[in-house]
Amino acid sequence: MTSRPLPFWLAGAVVAGTFAVLLWLERRQPLRRPVEPKGQRLARNLAVVALSTAAVALTERPAIGPLSGFVTAKRWGLLQWAALPGALEVPLAVVLMDYTLYVWHVLTHRVPWLWRFHLVHHVDRDLDASTALRFHFAELVISIPWRAAQVLVIGVSPLAFSVWQTALLVSILFHHSNVRLPIALERRLVRVLVTPRMHGIHHSTVRGETDANWSSGFTLWDRLHGTLRLDVAQEEITIGVPAYQAPGDVALARILALPLVPQRPSWPSDGPPPRARGARRDQLLA
Numbered sequence: 001m002t003s004r005p006l007p008f009w010l011a012g013a014v015v016a017g018t019f020a021v022l023l024w025l026e027r028r029q030p031l032r033r034p035v036e037p038k039g040q041r042l043a044r045n046l047a048v049v050a051l052s053t054a055a056v057a058l059t060e061r062p063a064i065g066p067l068s069g070f071v072t073a074k075r076w077g078l079l080q081w082a083a084l085p086g087a088l089e090v091p092l093a094v095v096l097m098d099y100t101l102y103v104w105h106v107l108t109h110r111v112p113w114l115w116r117f118h119l120v121h122h123v124d125r126d127l128d129a130s131t132a133l134r135f136h137f138a139e140l141v142i143s144i145p146w147r148a149a150q151v152l153v154i155g156v157s158p159l160a161f162s163v164w165q166t167a168l169l170v171s172i173l174f175h176h177s178n179v180r181l182p183i184a185l186e187r188r189l190v191r192v193l194v195t196p197r198m199h200g201i202h203h204s205t206v207r208g209e210t211d212a213n214w215s216s217g218f219t220l221w222d223r224l225h226g227t228l229r230l231d232v233a234q235e236e237i238t239i240g241v242p243a244y245q246a247p248g249d250v251a252l253a254r255i256l257a258l259p260l261v262p263q264r265p266s267w268p269s270d271g272p273p274p275r276a277r278g279a280r281r282d283q284l285l286a
């Protein structure tokens, strides 16, 4: 099936609208107390976002857009062979892209040279909607071969790719946001989707908590792989990476250079000890 991507204005309006609503909610009902001055951090994160947006526009878009059109025209990849109707093909593509992104996220933590880049996202000492887009531009560029393999093997059409990309952006803005949802609502949501308290655990300075909750959309993948943790209350979490907790460690020039300079062990032996599991108030585990 040949298909056109979602119009750029529509995808852009959905993502920008989500960001604006989350910024408003973060002011009204914050989940975690900020560590750094908000304005300074926001300016730094937006500078990183500007660089990565330019990198994606110059590299990923010109590579993946035509590849997706080619895959569809030649009927390559699982979903193109299956020749499903669009109403089935697009949701299935979104699910399979979400799963393979889970695998990529695990690799960015497990493979040392990939972690050098993903670390830049994790050293943010606060977590909010601006963190969601704060990836080192080089991390986005080195993920292009993985993205191309996803499109090729799954057989992702331009429409399915743009729907997945828009849904992913909305999802990561939401689950990085510092919005306090009513706990009963969030416990229900987390059965299916990644939520702010769940992803907050992934950004904890405690290693056993960072090595959990790798899903980006559906929580199913963490459930299937036994990597889901819901048993940590947000107020007990320190956000960031233990080796980079000083204000100077996260300055703009430092984080841009971080993948290319000698790095400290992210979890030094005197880092925070594993936290005992157990029932506490305001955690997702009911």
Ligand SMILES: [Zn+2]
Pocket (backbone or CB within 6 Å): 105, 109, 118, 122, 202
């Ligand atoms: Zn991560």
